[in-house]
Amino acid sequence: MNVAALTFYILSGVLLTSAVMVVTSRNTVYAVLFLILAFFNASGLFVLAHAEFLAMILVVVYVGAVAVLFLFVVMMLNVELGSLRESMRRYSLIGGLVGGILGIELMGVVIAWNTSPEALDLTSAPLVNYNGMSNTQSLGNLLYTHYALIFQGAGLILLIAMIGAIVLTLRTREGVKKQKLGDQIGRQAKESVRLIDIPSGSGI
Template sequence: MIAALAFYVFAAILIASAVMVVTSRNPVHSVLFLILAFFNAAALFLIAGAEFLAMILVIVYVGAVAVLFLFIVMMLDIDFSRMREGLQRYAPIGAVIGGILFLELLFVFGSWQFAPDATTLRLNATPGPEVTNTEALGRLIYTDYIYLFQVAGLILLVAMIGAIVLTLRDKPANSKRQDIAVQVARAEAVKLANPPARAGLGQLGIVRRPLPEAPKPKAVGHDDHHDHHGGGHH
């Protein structure tokens, strides 16, 4: 009873956070909702008995991938006013594509049927007591679906390179860029000096810039002083 209640609670929060990832206007908020979705998905994995997947989801996705997403989103500095300029012009095309996808989903769910033995199957984290959860997952990913796993990694690599290209496309001309050839050549080496102990800055050839003068106090006028005393006599 408690496990079923926890499943529905985590599943509801997961679906709500996933919707907020798509509908949030601020991309930083979308990434934060994505992190919330990862935590709830990890809780569902724990309920299903896949503790290794739950820990990997928290450590890798929340600790590395989500932080990378947040860094890239903040680094891109997207101009939302420019993105909304062509919204009305492309709205009919988007409506047609959305309608086609909706019809496809209707066809899929309309012809979908449960397997005869689906209700009798139970979740089993491992193929047997002699095989651990981690070993079973390794066999599945790196043996049965190794090519699909490599394609997924390639897609992530292309997405990362695309984000870097978009970031460096409109870089200001006066920004400093790294010149690896100059760093490797070390033509302009820094000369090391051995100054004597307790040597002053002047002896070392270092001249300090003079400090700005402190503002002088405003002098009190004679007339004001006289008026002050005159007011005292009255």
């Protein structure tokens, strides 16, 4: 067993253990910390697969932004463990059914991959190198040339989803003072400042 295979098994084992601890941990803060550990090990697997760009994106986006945001939200909300246990008991049947379906699908994919005659050729094939470009350059070349319209369409869908979330969460309440930027920008100095000449000794 070489160093790459040993590293793969170590990262995979820690990744699977962290994923199980995310689901089974009773403390939500610990669950988020195990999720961060799982992301780090997944990025290590991407590095072993010569996908450095995906590993960097996984660390920067998911660990640096999403997971840390989850951690702060969980710590600030102070979620009660009793309500979580009650919710787990209520939806345990549906969760087990969905988990069983996903497990069967994953087993089907693994069995089909191991029994496929093309699997050995795909695993032993060398990495495609586009005119000496690196992994990041090759990915950018594919995204912005061959899949440019699909990439722009995905960005448009995300923009629509963001606008929809803002519209759905917008609440208009009466009696709340709001800023009127047009009125504030259009104000003149004579409308904002008033000079009063107070006689000496009269006080205010």
